[in-house]
Amino acid sequence: MRIVLITPAKRGSKAGNRATAVRWARHLRALGHRIDVAVDYDGRPADLMVALHAWRSAAAVERFRERYPGRPLILALTGTDLYRFLATDPEVTVRSMALADRLVVLHDLAHEALDPSLRHKVRVIHQSALPLARHRRPPTRYFDVCVIGHLREEKDPFRAAYAARGLPAGSRIRIVHLGKGHGPEWEDEARDEMRRNPRYLWRGEVPFARVRETMARSRLMVISSRMEGGANVVSEACVARLPVIASDIPGNVGLLGPAYPGYYPLEDSAALATLLLRAERDPAFYRALKQACTARAPLFTPARERRAWKSLLAEVTARESEDLEPPGRQGRQGVTEIPDP
Structure with missing residues (x-):
């Protein structure tokens, strides 16, 4: 598939949103997909969108949904989405969530910030990290x-x-x-x-x-x-x-x-x-x-994060319909944990 991945953080930024987008792009390419990472959506052809940030990427989400009403759209929710913009600008933030087929969150309690009507869309994907190449001896003075x-x-x-x-x-x-x-x-x-x-x-x-x-x-x-x-x-x-x-x-x-x-x-x-x-x-x-x-x-292993993305993409492309029923294990409050294959 050709996937457009939207992040509000520009190329070269050391912000967390950019690091997350770069890592996800690497996983998705390893799964065989073509990935375009962009700050905004310019209408380019795409089979699927992954957008980071419900509030900051709202315009990109809206444009993709208008152009491709039947194609999958995955929205990743950030901390400011969940714990700031849902309160300060709920109209824009919830609109983005409503347009998305799935909502990716990064920790196990994130669904509690959402209205129950949105929780069936939530999938938890933990961010991965690599082990340190070597452990240095800590200084004894400090x-x-x-x-x-x-x-x-x-x-x-x-x-x-x-x-x-x-x-x-x-x-x-x-x-x-x-x-x-x-x-x-x-x-x-x-x-x-x-x-x-x-x-x-x-x-x-x-x-x-x-x-x-x-x-x-x-x-x-x-x-x-x-x-x-x-x-x-x-x-x-x-x-x-x-x-x-x-x-x-x-x-x-x-x-x-x-x-x-x-x-x-x-x-x-x-x-x-x-x-x-x-x-x-x-x-x-x-x-x-x-x-x-x-x-x-x-x-937090890379292999587990990649398997989660593989499962999620299979889920949203299997049935491109408005009333997707989430498969897999049903967790608390209707949140699905993506199963390891």
Whole structure:
């Protein structure tokens, strides 16, 4: 098939939407399809559309559906779709969802944000990650905690830095933050935090190889986001056997599982500080975090992600009709888990 894959992130962008689109394109090409990755839909011939972002890609979804009313359209929902635009612009966001044949989500609790009338369309496809090429010996001078994410409101990016401010003098914890500031004010704040907080080191936007190297040298990762659609950095951490401490939002719980021991209440610096210090000083707790992350790693293999896409494409092309009945196992609230062939 010829598939057009729409992402709002331009070529060369290090945004998560672009990385996801590039990885999916690679899987789809490996399955034998021709893939055109574009920021918008220009009317080019296509047998199927995969669009990332219900709100930002709404015009592309509308144009494809007008041109090809009977051809399959798969819409991937992002964190801002689920946890912002459904509230701030429901007309546009829900319209895109209504036009789609299937809704791809990236974590197991995403369906809870949707109206029950849309949940039969939902398919969960976990984002995959590759193991680290090698594990470096962490520095002994520091207990490095990495934060990997751009500096913007949704990420609550300085929460780990705030938590580290009040740690006791004997702690070796250092926060190493990788990510671009979304505007000069964010970068100014990061530099100011470094000046006032000796435990915080911001390295800005770095190549992916440097991200992997930082993960390999870290003892822990913090993901402090206010909203997530299913962050690939969590998949990366689990596959790398890097323990995670995460805010207790649906996007994190939906990836790590409800029983994961490393959650803290959103925006609670004191609770996060307590967990950081416990991970540093309590070997049993640290092992529990590591074991829990490692147990989730099989969800995030490239082979599993590719099989999920193969199953989904077979599903939507088998019956190109308006009243598709979803096959496979029916999960909670009518959400289908794509079965491994």
